[in-house]
Amino acid sequence: MLVLLFGANKGYIYVRAEYPIAVKRFEVAINQAKEYGILGKNIWNTGFEFELEIRLGAGAFVCGEETALLESIEGRRGQPRVKPPYPANSGLWGKPTLINNVETFANVTKIILNGAQWYASIGTEKSKGTKVFALGGDVINVGLVEVPMGTTLREIVFDIGGGIPEGKEFKVAQTGGPSGGCIPKQYLDTPIDYESLASIGSMMGSGGLIVMDERKCMVNLAKFYLGFTVDESCGKCTPCRIGTKRMLELLERITKGQGKNGDIEKLEKLANMIKKASICGLGQTAPNPILSTIKYFREEYEAHIIKKECPAGECKALTKITINPELCKGCGICKKNCPVGAISGEPKKTHKIDSNICIKCGVCVSKCPFKAISK
Ligand SMILES: Cc1cc2nc3c(=O)[nH]c(=O)nc-3n(C[C@H](O)[C@H](O)[C@H](O)COP(=O)(O)O)c2cc1C
Ligand code: SF4
Ligand code: SF4
Ligand code: SF4
Structure with missing residues (x-):
């Protein structure tokens, strides 16, 4: 800056x-x-x-x-x-x-050289000019991209970014880093500017744009960002120092399968209080990843709390790795690759996983040539 x-x-x-x-x-x-x-x-x-x-x-x-x-x-x-x-x-x-931000000052020379009219001709009605995004995550082309304000998320992710690798589905994009929120696929065609991002519960921030595919768990995502803000809270004011920690504890319990009825409402209440009562932008925006994932993926929270399941298969405590006997050919590849010796079986016979030994690393799932292992 x-x-x-x-x-x-x-x-x-x-x-x-x-x-x-x-x-x-x-x-x-x-x-x-x-x-x-x-x-x-x-x-x-x-x-x-x-x-x-x-x-x-x-x-x-x-x-x-x-x-x-x-x-x-x-x-x-x-x-x-x-x-x-x-x-x-x-x-x-x-x-x-x-x-x-240096990016803001960099625009000043251009405005002086080319005139305000020229600058105002780029972008949307209220957000003028261009924006540099640091595009990353589950996208083929990662790097810095500069686009006129008002470019859609679809254009950035699919035209410039080349789409999602390995033929996977787009799930969300997170803008604004830990201060922002997730943008689900129904908003892929929303023109991105300061106002539209705020209206869907996210923010521009300094231009981070992380793309996530179908394999990402939204509760785990919220936990990840909140873990970061808890570590980075300076501790000056109580709502941020203590409130974010309480929210993180709730998310940790939920991702371990220990969530209780009422936890989602507790998270929402705490989040709204912390947003209102924190001194600075860190605390005021820290709940955004939680609020936006609850808003768009409430059913994922419910699956963790009520069914004790992680639909995306990312939360290890809620994941069970199983071999489908109808698909297993007994090739032994999974057994060879398991780092903890949790898989047993004779050649050409159905293999088995010992769930007491399995550390749910997922290696066997990706190695099985017959897609016989799932989580
Ligand atoms: C916790 C926190 C972290 C921030 N980090 C950055 C940062 O890394 N870079 C940045 O340009 N602005 C950051 N900001 C925003 C700046 O404080 C400031 O609002 C912004 O840079 C204003 O300049 P701009 O309007 O030119 O973007 C941060 C704000 C908060 C609350
Ligand atoms: S909201 Fe800002 S001032 Fe308050 S504890 Fe968090 S980082 Fe510190
Ligand atoms: S890799 Fe797949 S097919 Fe081969 S033994 Fe393991 S589960 Fe069966
Ligand atoms: S998930 Fe990892 S630890 Fe578990 S059986 Fe597969 S390879 Fe072994």
Whole structure:
């Protein structure tokens, strides 16, 4: 992210130290800008001077929150400030500050060069310009893609991304990372912009777009993202510090087959309270993956709680690996590949799995040439 003081001669690029390639590229770009005289003293003989400094973040997600980021630049622990005052009034060292993603500032030059009309001609009615997405997950072409606002999820996933590998079905896409929500297939044709994503319970965030195929369990997905936010909560306010932990415990129980009637409602209640009562965006958005997966895949939660089943076969405690005797040819491939020796059987005879030994790794399911093993 880029931080500028109004009327200032100094800006900061804040980037996580774990992204060494990004850091290197910034260093190269800043040095090149100095060589061309775009940065430094007396820029192009205007008498104006401007410096850019790279500040490395130590790996805390919350330091992406603007006021925690300011604290971090000032040399303190990265914890959000209560707003107002907003950074535009009182930001870095109490001075009026512009703080935005570098992608946002990168648009400014284009707007100055080509005019506001030109910029406004790209995108949707309210969301203008283009957006860079980091496309990843169960999609053939992964990488950074830049598309006009209003491009549909289908175009990004299937035209640009090349679709889902191994002939699997698209299940959801998660935008906005742990702060966002899942987008199910009925919204594949929704034009993506800030407003439409918010209206379906997700958000743009800084452009993460993770595609998931039919094999992904939505309860496990919510648990995964919540585990991340619990680890990354800075602990300053109680709803986020304690509330997210309670939600994670509920999800852990549900994925272990220990869910109880009323757990879904408890999750919804906690989620809505945490959204409303947390100080910063981390806590305010942490429940989104839970709320959106409950909204679109409530039946998966119910299957875990009532039937003690994981329909996607991802939650190990609820998965039983079985061999279909009608399909098994006794080839022995599964037995050879099982890492814990849970499979027994004579050549050309039906094989068996000892469920007391099986660790549900799923290797045999993928190795059986006759599709005789299922979970
Ligand atoms: C927990 C949390 C993490 C964030 N991480 C990032 C981040 O990694 N990159 C980013 O650009 N914005 C991040 N943001 C959003 C920024 O705080 C800020 O709102 C945004 O960058 C504003 O600039 P923009 O309008 O140019 O995107 C994060 C927000 C929160 C609450
Ligand atoms: S919402 Fe979470 S991350 Fe934000 S200030 Fe409160 S405890 Fe810290
Ligand atoms: S790999 Fe399949 S067909 Fe071969 S023994 Fe195992 S279950 Fe039977
Ligand atoms: S799931 Fe893994 S541990 Fe279980 S029987 Fe198959 S290969 Fe062995």
